[in-house]
Amino acid sequence: MKISYNWLKQYIKALPPPAKLAEKLTMAGLEVEGIEALDKGIKGVVVAQILSVEKHPNADRLLFCKVKTDKGIHSIVCGARNMKAGDKVALALPGAMLPKGIKIEKTKIRGVESEGMMCSESELGLPPLQGGGGIMILSQDLPIGKDFTETMGLNDYILNINVTPNRPDCLSILGIAREISAITKKMLKAQKTLGKAIEKGKDIKKLVSISIDEPSLCRRYTARVVENIKVGPSPEWLKQRVESHGFRSINNVVDVTNYVMLEYGHPLHAFDCNLVSEKQVIVRRAHEGEKIQTLDGIARVLTNDMLVISDAEKPIALAGIMGGKESEITERTKNILLESAYFDPSCIRRTSKALGIVTESSYRFERGADIEGVTRALDKAAQMIVELSGGDMARGMIDKYPRPYRPAAIRVRLSRINKILSTTINRKEIEDCLERLGINFKQVKAQKREDAVWGATPPSIRVDLVKEIDIIEDIARLYGYGKIPTALPLARLSAVKKSGVDLIREKTRDILTNNGFLEAINYSFVSPKLFKITAPDIDSGLKLINPLTEEQSIMRHSLVSGLLETLRYNLNHNNNNIKVFEIGGIFATRGKETEEREMIGGLISGLRHGEAWNVSRDVVDFYDMKGAVEQVLAGLGIVAYTFIAKSDIPFLYPGKAGIFETNGKPMGIAGEIHPDTLQSLDIKQPAYIFELDLHVMMTAMNSQKKYNPIPRYPMIVRDAAMIVNREIQFQELYEVIKGVGSKLLEKVDIFDVYYGEHIPEDKLSIALRFLYRSPERTLTDDEVNNAHSAILENLKNRFGIEIRGEEA
Amino acid sequence: MKERLLQLEKAALSEISSLKNKEAVLEFKNKYLGRKGELAALTKEFGKLPPEERPIVGEFINSIRGRIEERINNLLTAFAQSEREQRLKGEKIDATLPGRYLALGKRHPITQVMDEVVKIFSGMGFAVAEGPEIETDYYNFEALNIPKDHPARDMQDTFYIGEDVLLRTHTSPVQIRVMQNKKPPLRVIAPGKVYRRDSDVTHTPMFHQVEGFMVDETITFGDLKGVLTAFLHSLFREDTAIRFRPSFFPFTEPSAEVDIQCVICNGKGCRVCKGSGWLEVLGAGMIHPMVFKAVGYDSERFSGFAFGLGIERIAMLKFGIDDIRLFFENDVRFLRQF
Ligand SMILES: [Zn+2]
Numbered sequence A: 001m002k003i004s005y006n007w008l009k010q011y012i013k014a015l016p017p018p019a020k021l022a023e024k025l026t027m028a029g030l031e032v033e034g035i036e037a038l039d040k041g042i043k044g045v046v047v048a049q050i051l052s053v054e055k056h057p058n059a060d061r062l063l064f065c066k067v068k069t070d071k072g073i074h075s076i077v078c079g080a081r082n083m084k085a086g087d088k089v090a091l092a093l094p095g096a097m098l099p100k101g102i103k104i105e106k107t108k109i110r111g112v113e114s115e116g117m118m119c120s121e122s123e124l125g126l127p128p129l130q131g132g133g134g135i136m137i138l139s140q141d142l143p144i145g146k147d148f149t150e151t152m153g154l155n156d157y158i159l160n161i162n163v164t165p166n167r168p169d170c171l172s173i174l175g176i177a178r179e180i181s182a183i184t185k186k187m188l189k190a191q192k193t194l195g196k197a198i199e200k201g202k203d204i205k206k207l208v209s210i211s212i213d214e215p216s217l218c219r220r221y222t223a224r225v226v227e228n229i230k231v232g233p234s235p236e237w238l239k240q241r242v243e244s245h246g247f248r249s250i251n252n253v254v255d256v257t258n259y260v261m262l263e264y265g266h267p268l269h270a271f272d273c274n275l276v277s278e279k280q281v282i283v284r285r286a287h288e289g290e291k292i293q294t295l296d297g298i299a300r301v302l303t304n305d306m307l308v309i310s311d312a313e314k315p316i317a318l319a320g321i322m323g324g325k326e327s328e329i330t331e332r333t334k335n336i337l338l339e340s341a342y343f344d345p346s347c348i349r350r351t352s353k354a355l356g357i358v359t360e361s362s363y364r365f366e367r368g369a370d371i372e373g374v375t376r377a378l379d380k381a382a383q384m385i386v387e388l389s390g391g392d393m394a395r396g397m398i399d400k401y402p403r404p405y406r407p408a409a410i411r412v413r414l415s416r417i418n419k420i421l422s423t424t425i426n427r428k429e430i431e432d433c434l435e436r437l438g439i440n441f442k443q444v445k446a447q448k449r450e451d452a453v454w455g456a457t458p459p460s461i462r463v464d465l466v467k468e469i470d471i472i473e474d475i476a477r478l479y480g481y482g483k484i485p486t487a488l489p490l491a492r493l494s495a496v497k498k499s500g501v502d503l504i505r506e507k508t509r510d511i512l513t514n515n516g517f518l519e520a521i522n523y524s525f526v527s528p529k530l531f532k533i534t535a536p537d538i539d540s541g542l543k544l545i546n547p548l549t550e551e552q553s554i555m556r557h558s559l560v561s562g563l564l565e566t567l568r569y570n571l572n573h574n575n576n577n578i579k580v581f582e583i584g585g586i587f588a589t590r591g592k593e594t595e596e597r598e599m600i601g602g603l604i605s606g607l608r609h610g611e612a613w614n615v616s617r618d619v620v621d622f623y624d625m626k627g628a629v630e631q632v633l634a635g636l637g638i639v640a641y642t643f644i645a646k647s648d649i650p651f652l653y654p655g656k657a658g659i660f661e662t663n664g665k666p667m668g669i670a671g672e673i674h675p676d677t678l679q680s681l682d683i684k685q686p687a688y689i690f691e692l693d694l695h696v697m698m699t700a701m702n703s704q705k706k707y708n709p710i711p712r713y714p715m716i717v718r719d720a721a722m723i724v725n726r727e728i729q730f731q732e733l734y735e736v737i738k739g740v741g742s743k744l745l746e747k748v749d750i751f752d753v754y755y756g757e758h759i760p761e762d763k764l765s766i767a768l769r770f771l772y773r774s775p776e777r778t779l780t781d782d783e784v785n786n787a788h789s790a791i792l793e794n795l796k797n798r799f800g801i802e803i804r805g806e807e808a
Numbered sequence B: 001m002k003e004r005l006l007q008l009e010k011a012a013l014s015e016i017s018s019l020k021n022k023e024a025v026l027e028f029k030n031k032y033l034g035r036k037g038e039l040a041a042l043t044k045e046f047g048k049l050p051p052e053e054r055p056i057v058g059e060f061i062n063s064i065r066g067r068i069e070e071r072i073n074n075l076l077t078a079f080a081q082s083e084r085e086q087r088l089k090g091e092k093i094d095a096t097l098p099g100r101y102l103a104l105g106k107r108h109p110i111t112q113v114m115d116e117v118v119k120i121f122s123g124m125g126f127a128v129a130e131g132p133e134i135e136t137d138y139y140n141f142e143a144l145n146i147p148k149d150h151p152a153r154d155m156q157d158t159f160y161i162g163e164d165v166l167l168r169t170h171t172s173p174v175q176i177r178v179m180q181n182k183k184p185p186l187r188v189i190a191p192g193k194v195y196r197r198d199s200d201v202t203h204t205p206m207f208h209q210v211e212g213f214m215v216d217e218t219i220t221f222g223d224l225k226g227v228l229t230a231f232l233h234s235l236f237r238e239d240t241a242i243r244f245r246p247s248f249f250p251f252t253e254p255s256a257e258v259d260i261q262c263v264i265c266n267g268k269g270c271r272v273c274k275g276s277g278w279l280e281v282l283g284a285g286m287i288h289p290m291v292f293k294a295v296g297y298d299s300e301r302f303s304g305f306a307f308g309l310g311i312e313r314i315a316m317l318k319f320g321i322d323d324i325r326l327f328f329e330n331d332v333r334f335l336r337q338f
Helices: A005-009 A018-027 A173-184 A236-244 A254-264 A345-355 A360-367 A374-389 A414-421 A427-436 A468-479 A500-514 A528-534 A559-572 A622-635 A675-680 A694-700 A730-740 A781-799 B002-016 B022-033 B038-048 B054-090 B109-123 B151-155 B172-181 B221-235 B289-294 B311-319
Strands: A002-004 A031-037 A043-056 A059-069 A072-078 A088-098 A107-109 A112-114 A157-162 A199-203 A209-212 A218-227 A269-272 A280-285 A291-293 A299-301 A307-310 A315-318 A336-343 A392-395 A398-400 A410-413 A440-444 A453-457 A578-590 A593-605 A642-645 A652-662 A665-673 A688-693 A716-725 A745-754 A763-772 B134-136 B165-167 B186-195 B206-216 B242-249 B252-261 B278-287 B303-310
Touching: A002 A005, A002 A173, A002 A236, A005 A018, A005 A157, A005 A173, A018 A031, A018 A157, A018 A173, A018 B242, A043 A072, A059 A088, A072 A088, A072 A112, A173 A254, A199 A218, A209 A218, A209 A398, A218 A280, A218 A374, A236 A254, A254 A269, A254 A360, A254 A374, A269 A315, A280 A336, A291 A315, A307 A345, A336 A345, A336 A374, A345 A360, A374 A392, A410 A414, A410 A468, A414 A427, A414 A468, A414 B221, A427 A453, A427 A468, A468 B242, A468 B252, A500 A578, A500 A593, A500 A622, A500 A694, A528 A559, A559 A578, A559 A593, A559 A688, A593 A622, A593 A694, A622 A652, A622 A665, A622 A688, A642 A730, A652 A694, A665 A675, A665 A694, A688 A694, A716 A781, A730 A745, A730 A763, A730 A781, A763 A781, B002 B022, B002 B038, B002 B054, B022 B038, B022 B054, B038 B054, B109 B186, B109 B206, B109 B221, B109 B311, B172 B186, B172 B206, B172 B289, B172 B303, B206 B311, B221 B242, B221 B252, B221 B278, B221 B303, B242 B278, B252 B303, B278 B311, B303 B311
Parallel strands: A199 A392, A209 A280
Antiparallel strands: A002 A157, A031 A157, A043 A059, A043 A088, A059 A072, A107 A112, A218 A336, A218 A392, A218 A398, A269 A336, A280 A307, A291 A299, A307 A315, A410 A453, A440 A453, A578 A593, A593 A688, A642 A652, A652 A665, A665 A688, A716 A763, A745 A763, B134 B165, B186 B206, B206 B303, B242 B252, B252 B278, B278 B303
């Protein structure tokens, strides 16, 4: 809300300076987000009159003028040509300041002395005139020598105040003034009321009739009529006022309704009375499908839960939101009907949302207007219209008010105030606060003798004060949050234990960052294109009804989509060596239910050790990624799992992918991204991903660590290189080796895998190192040989492998 | 005899100073001190001496041998040393070249700040609770005293998935879920992702929040001030100035906005604090009786405070980041810095 400092001065004597005032308001809950000086730093510019305009003796394109101020006659050289002798202009005298810190000095232009500068609109920081050019020509009635900013109302500050939704009473000059008065204890200046003498016209009852069909949605409707007015442009001061508060100046009627709304906070509307059919005004629900063209020129189709102002035939306004185009005030308007009403906040908000129209009026009505302030605004506006556009105000007003406002008293307990705030505020201080807030109160019987209880009745404009806690908040506000003592609560001790989920996240972050992975956070929503990479069926996705962009319109189904986006982004910025992981939610629908799962995902691509002068320039492969996963699983104590190679995961390279399983349940996937997928994303280097389900991991996790004794007896090593059919996977060999069940076999390591020269094309050579040991004694060669050959026999029988470098 | 011995010593000592390397020294040693060397040859004449001179001459021979040996040893040590120096010089590397290391990964700056916030509150006995990111209108709004058609809904522009299903706009729904399932006393924080329909230099449609609350029989506004002051002093500097000013949230009353003295300009006024010298970092307040009513707590018996803070904002202040979107671009040159 924009608030003029000078306007406030009309209400409060000895108003604190702007910055000080802003701080006081902020600390009372009306946050001032900025203070704008309207003069933009202009100093020393005065109203002057041109006496003569002559040619510059040395330059064809310049003029030489004599200009008069109260200080004398000044010689001015000027490049503009739009002025003539007699015009009044804004003259910057030597020493004057213009916006952006420009200083005016005496200068010589083409050999002729110029004692200042006649200013254009843009040089004065004002919006330039349409089709303009040249200097600003001022109104003839401005006195010569007067300060320019003062005459134009620019010696003012605009406070930009963030009014919270609970305080519609502060959406006006009067509201803010009332608040300042409560905060600073300065009295509000009394305001004039409407003099009876001004009502000179006919009896209003003879001119219009008004009825409310829907009293629950319109609790009060008042109107006045002014006849024989002359609609025209507003005077400068009014234009300046409404414009500096963010309104466009329209004419001397509409500007008045806006001016009064700014001053009192109550929205008004003026109809061209002659265009109201049969001079009948009916407040009713719109018929289903009924149409109205609103002032913005848009045709609106209405529904039955919307409220309209209608004449005998058709709607003439969307109640409390926007008037109709047909009954708009124009230069031809002679008689006006001025409306001031109270509309139901919910109804206004629903209609405003449904039609997508937010106006200054709807904004105030949906937050709650002052039902008792309706006629004050009406009177003020009618009077101003008469003053500014002539006309005769009809005698009397129409005031339809079926069930007048009857406020209920709120019980406020001294003990409760002090309990909630941990204060020791006394009765007198409370009563002082209530008084400053304009809350009527009287003490009522308390349950406990030491307590005090009041029946408190807030003013009608304070729609937010309904319950005791509301009053307590206002008292705390006035008392000052800073004065409330700071304490630390007494509480029972409690042990805070980390959840299993948290433990997994923690450990995973530790392990992966130690392994060189950077943690990424991607948006939870992705583009349909990215979504489809990991989810074959788009209908399984959760779509946003109102996304910001198509790129962020569907909830991700897998972390892989975001990680691929991360890769693409980095490659586009020449970051070619990527090792990233992410922990976060993925989403899906299951029938009508939505499902959220938390996942751990990772992606690697590029050089294994990055670019450095002293490391190998190897490129990462499948096993770098798989090793990282295995490290995470080991670190979490997840041992009961298997990795099953798979070729049917759509976005992964067939033959370079698979799934992790635990207890027969899938726990995650890993593999190289399919070349087609990479191509579709314009990614030009291989990438490897994994994604694990955190909740499945939790079922397999064993975070209990147990000590294993360090072996006391030596181990015996047997190496065996074997030629194996390439179709056979290591996992199968391993299962067979384990299946032999030798208690002496401690471990099998792979120390070489080779295919190529000297090996048949369909075969590969794999070299295994078998470690034998007993925890109880030193093994003999015979024992080891027996165990070892049993294993090799089994492998031969099962897979028909050929043992090469068999050692005895 | 003595004469010849002295001559021998003189010759040897003059020769020794011209020796250039270890080999020459060894040859020299052999020549003078070897079994067939010059000193040995003289010693052979020892027998010809009268018995009474023998001990004296013997001692003299030994002293000459000792002196020559000492010179030889000194020379050998010197040669060995210079030889080693030569060798080491040849093996010299450029030690100013950078070292070799495995690049460590980093936690995301948001994770780091989140962890820090959670740690501080854990230290004060707050337990961590979590809830779904996809919420119902009831938990996100209704139960928090934000009825339909209320202008307060404009404070949080919402992403919808269905008519009553939405992406949570704050982690406050967790407050409702916890209170529905547990009785006071409660000390809980709820960290997590939240979503609002907003995008510019200071807003992203997804961000992280920590909401916290404490409910018991005697919790006051003073406690709210105390706990949040302790928290902010731990998160920022111990002497950071803090102010509480009135504000409005539908689910708390009285409500407060908590400002810290600008960490960029120390309160003098700058672009980040818009010249005010203060930075808004927390929203807080006493839990509204309507919220207690929604979860079936007696608001005459129990009272409590709740607060919420945006992690991105804190991270931006702590690290001096001026564009919130950097957090979610995941440029590795950004991620590596924290
Ligand atoms: Zn600052």
